[in-house]
Amino acid sequence: MLRPSTPADPSARPAPDLLAPAAATAAGPHRWWRDAVIYQVYVRSFQDSDGNGIGDLAGVRTRLPYLKRLGVDGIWLNPFYTSPQHDHGYDVADYCSVDPRMGTLDDFDRLAEDCRLLGLKLILDIVPNHCSSEHPWFREALQAAPGSSERALFHFADGRGERGEEPPNNWRAMFGGPAWSRVREADGTWGQWYLHLFTPEQPDLNWRRPEVAAEFERILRFWLDRGADGFRIDVAAGLHKHPDLPDSPDPDADERTRDSVNPLAWNQPEVHQVWRHWRAICEEYTARDGRDRLLVGEASVPTAAEQAAYLRPDELHQAFFFHLLHAPWDAAHFHRVIDDAVRDIATTGSTVTWVLNNHDQVRTTTRFAAGDPVRGAARARAAALLMLALPGAAYLYQGEELGLPEVDDLPDEVLTDPIYHRTGSRTGIRDGCRIPLPWSGPQPPFGFGPHDGPQPWLPQPAYFAAHTAERALTDTASSWHLYREALHLRRVLPQLGEGPLRWLEAPPGVLAFTRGDGLLCAVNFGDQAAPAPVDGEPLLASGPCPAGTLPPATAAWWMRAAITPPGASV
Numbered sequence: 308m309l310r311p312s313t314p315a316d317p318s319a320r321p322a323p324d325l326l327a328p329a330a331a332t333a334a335g336p337h338r339w340w341r342d343a344v345i346y347q348v349y350v351r352s353f354q355d356s357d358g359n360g361i362g363d364l365a366g367v368r369t370r371l372p373y374l375k376r377l378g379v380d381g382i383w384l385n386p387f388y389t390s391p392q393h394d395h396g397y398d399v400a401d402y403c404s405v406d407p408r409m410g411t412l413d414d415f416d417r418l419a420e421d422c423r424l425l426g427l428k429l430i431l432d433i434v435p436n437h438c439s440s441e442h443p444w445f446r447e448a449l450q451a452a453p454g455s456s457e458r459a460l461f462h463f464a465d466g467r468g469e470r471g472e473e474p475p476n477n478w479r480a481m482f483g484g485p486a487w488s489r490v491r492e493a494d495g496t497w498g499q500w501y502l503h504l505f506t507p508e509q510p511d512l513n514w515r516r517p518e519v520a521a522e523f524e525r526i527l528r529f530w531l532d533r534g535a536d537g538f539r540i541d542v543a544a545g546l547h548k549h550p551d552l553p554d555s556p557d558p559d560a561d562e563r564t565r566d567s568v569n570p571l572a573w574n575q576p577e578v579h580q581v582w583r584h585w586r587a588i589c590e591e592y593t594a595r596d597g598r599d600r601l602l603v604g605e606a607s608v609p610t611a612a613e614q615a616a617y618l619r620p621d622e623l624h625q626a627f628f629f630h631l632l633h634a635p636w637d638a639a640h641f642h643r644v645i646d647d648a649v650r651d652i653a654t655t656g657s658t659v660t661w662v663l664n665n666h667d668q669v670r671t672t673t674r675f676a677a678g679d680p681v682r683g684a685a686r687a688r689a690a691a692l693l694m695l696a697l698p699g700a701a702y703l704y705q706g707e708e709l710g711l712p713e714v715d716d717l718p719d720e721v722l723t724d725p726i727y728h729r730t731g732s733r734t735g736i737r738d739g740c741r742i743p744l745p746w747s748g749p750q751p752p753f754g755f756g757p758h759d760g761p762q763p764w765l766p767q768p769a770y771f772a773a774h775t776a777e778r779a780l781t782d783t784a785s786s787w788h789l790y791r792e793a794l795h796l797r798r799v800l801p802q803l804g805e806g807p808l809r810w811l812e813a814p815p816g817v818l819a820f821t822r823g824d825g826l827l828c829a830v831n832f833g834d835q836a837a838p839a840p841v842d843g844e845p846l847l848a849s850g851p852c853p854a855g856t857l858p859p860a861t862a863a864w865w866m867r868a869a870i871t872p873p874g875a876s877v
């Protein structure tokens with residue numbers, strides 16, 4: 308994940324006038340992804356149509372009208388390919404298939420067709436850094452001899468120590484333990500080691516081999532030919548490793564930070580060739596049918612400025628900007644990361660890709676709660692309204708529109724996250740944000756699957772009854788209606804989406820900015836009510852706003868033909 312590049316005190320900096328880069332907006336027709344709002348579907352937990360306790364593609368298809376009503380521009384599907392599910396699909400055994408527990412290729416085709424009919428973009432998740440230990444390539448590599456062309460597709464190496472009993476270097480895996488596992492050779496003796504930056508069931512591919520690049524080109528074309536509008540790229544700063552695989556001076560860094568920070572394992576210059584190649588493939592399809600394709604990377608590099616290198620005009624279209632997702636509930640912090648993002652990404656001609664929640668992080672309702680769930684829910688709503696007022700694209704994670712909290716009291720025996728099983732610790736585990744969605748009814752499975760089927764793969768707490776989509780739709784004060792209204796306004800107001808952001812002077816603990824020439828967004832991060840920055844009723848607010856005030860943990864949008872609040876700093 309990204310960390311802030313300039314931890315400077317924002318009050319020491321002049322209020323910026325953050326104009327979107329003219330070159331990017333002036334060139335050619337509007338490209339849909341630049342300010343799209345994409346809804347992340349964690350397929351396992353979205354909708355189970357066949358009653359096996361696991362969500363599936365046919366289930367996603369039945370809920371497309373719900374997503375259309377919500378008003379998103381498209382969906383990103385987490386991996387649904389054939390996989391032993393050691394990391395819930397991020398361990399892919401066959402990239403051109405659907406895991407039988409999640410459906411069939413026919414289901415995919417029907418889903419793609421319905422997305423097209425409904426005008427929803429369809430983004431798939433592609434996992435190029437590693438495959439599954441059950442992928443045919445890896446099975447063949449295990450059978451083949453050291454030094455073989457089969458082993459060359461991965462990172463196999465002899466161990467250190469007299470009998471090769473020590474790993475080839477000191478790197479640790481992101482999810483705990485050494486980044487190397489030792490194999491038994493065909494004769495049953497202990498042999499070479501292979502590299503896995505995540506779990507042992509996720510061997511890293513060797514991107515210095517042309518066969519790997521060729522295979523992924525085939526995979527991309529397979530899904531583009533089947534109607535995909537683009538790809539979310541897993542671990543996009545991975546792929547290449549330092550060619551000598553030397554020891555790291557800080558071997559625990561990745562495990563300690565749960566972040567890709569080992570400079571020998573991530574962010575190698577060669578990776579940019581891959582993105583240029585993939586971009587060229589996308590452009591080829593666009594030239595053929597006029598449909599713009601998208602590459603959005605999970606490119607976790609130390610600074611926003613380094614991320615910009617991934618967004619050069621011939622590389623990725625976008626990359627998630629995780630600073631916001633890691634920001635504590637603090638006005639100065641939010642101010643700083645928004646400035647960093649808009650400034651650094653604007654230089655690339657791309658747009659910022661904002662994200663507050665995803666399948667790897669504690670949900671905002673719990674993250675911002677500081678022990679008080681009511682406060683957490685209010686802050687999460689306010690943060691969403693803030694994010695949706697920022698220039699660029701935004702990704703929503705399923706259930707955030709229902710105000711779902713993190714389920715942080717799951718019993719140990721139901722936990723499935725490899726982080727828990729490899730570290731023995733609950734720190735950073737991700738099951739709690741992946742609980743199957745509550746759609747309707749008073750008790751589990753809340754419409755996630757049939758009542759008479761097996762229980763969902765993770766248990767849903769009884770209190771999810773208060774968070775079902777059914778209830779949210781009938782309650783006009785629900786988070787669902789807030790998101791829907793905000794998304795509607797993004798569509799109809801030209802001030803939102805791409806375009807300039809100007810900060811306004813505001814009381815301590817309040818952020819206020821204008822978009823374009825008529826929309827003002829203000830957020831109160833404090834614990835006391837603040838004066839509203841302008842008179843009049845808000846166009847939209849994350850909570851009740853008595854006249855003239857902006858209550859704590861509340862965001863609001865105002866719209867005027869021309870806003871000229873007192874004290875504007877620009």
Ligand code: GLC
Nearest residue numbers: 394397434505541542666667
């Ligand atoms: C990414 C995914 C995460 C997965 C990891 C390994 O960070 O978001 O869920 O475990 O990559 O593929």
